[in-house]
Amino acid sequence: MPWSSQHYIAKGLADGRDPKLLKTAASEISRSVYGNPPVPAVLTLAHLAKRCGVEYPKLRRIVARHETYYTYFRIRKRSGGHRLISVPEAELLWVQKWIHTHILSKAKAHPACFSFLPKTSIRDCAAQHRGARWVIKIDISAFFGSISERDAFDVFLRLGYRPLVSFEMARIVTDAPRFSKRYAAAPWKRTPGSYMISKYSEENVGFLPQGAPTSPLLSNLFMLDFDLQLEALAAHHGLRYSRYSDDMTFSAHGEYSRERAKKLVHAVAEVIRAKGLRINTSKTRIIPPGGRRVVLGLLVDGAEPRLSRKFRDTLRMHIYHMKKHGVQAHADRRGFDSVSGLYRHVKGLLDYAKSIDQSYWQKMSKTFADIVWPNQWSDVGGI
Secondary structure, eight states: OOOOHHHHHHHHHHTTOOHHHHHHHHHHHHHHHTSSSOOOOOOSHHHHHHHHTOOHHHHHHHHHTSSOOEEEEEEEOTTSSEEEEEEEOHHHHHHHHHHHHHTGGGSOOOTTBOSSOTTOOHHHHHHTTTTOSEEEEEEBTTTGGGSBHHHHHHHHHHTTOOHHHHHHHHHHTOBOOTTOHHHHSOOOOOOOGGGOOTTSOOSSOOBOOBTBTTHHHHHHHHTHHHHHHHHHHHHHTTOEEEEETTEEEEEESSOOOHHHHHHHHHHHHHHHHHTTOOBOGGGOEEEOTTSOOEETTEEOSSSSOEEOHHHHHHHHHHHHHHHHHOHHHHHHHTTOSOHHHHHHHHHHHHHHHHHHOHHHHHHHHHHHHTOOOOGGGSOGGGO
């Protein structure tokens, strides 16, 4: 049955509710239900608590940031260094999942964005640049950690929520680790505007945590205007543009030049800086004709994206040495914390290969299945 403001008000009056409050609530609900996109109404923090089935005082403490509701650990990055992973505690995770499922998933990302969306993949993104003569790759530095709660606030405000509710949901989906110097200093400069909520302190401003289910889709929605600008910039330069999370790719099928590519990189950097972000210059690549045109780890110099030789060699190396020297010896030699960690790593490589090249995956999977595992890991499928 479609939602009806008249039915809502009539029922509220019958229950003895305040007429003025009912009209205000009905207007808010209509704005959400009939918005573009339609999203569920959230009138207050208490209303959100009831919709999610959690205690209101708990949500109030989370929004006030009186204490942390995350567990932290670090994982090694392939490029070196470590990445901070923030795992929300159970009730906070539940609310974040509700926001992800019922609000954020209803909004559309830009068509040039291929990350964190159903029925899209790295292969789909790379395929946008197949057969290109020139490829320009630009990476955003510290992507999630550079998107602040003010940016999340803007997303919720754009979806039709009132400033106070937008602020409170922005607090719920962000985190400000107290031990991090980076998070103690805000990297943005902007006037407070409607973000100023007098009942809350502006100290400990948070950023999108890696580990929260809301962060991926929020990053897509935050980048919507950015993607529009870069798509227009690409069209002006006669290029094709795509983005997968923090990886931006531009490609040219016709004549181009390194000088024009450098001007493009500079123009993109200006757009990024205006959003409070910065490019990772060490990962910026201009690949001319004759170079190895790799996008998101896939070769795009032919009719379809292909697994790179480096990827194939890495997978083959792991399987070869596990069979020859044993999985424990290979795990120790390659610096894995455990046999199960090695298994998950190689299984992840196989799953990735399956999404790109079925025949190659079948061949390597058969070899992987022949590996002898220690007795305690005899049932590797359960690791």
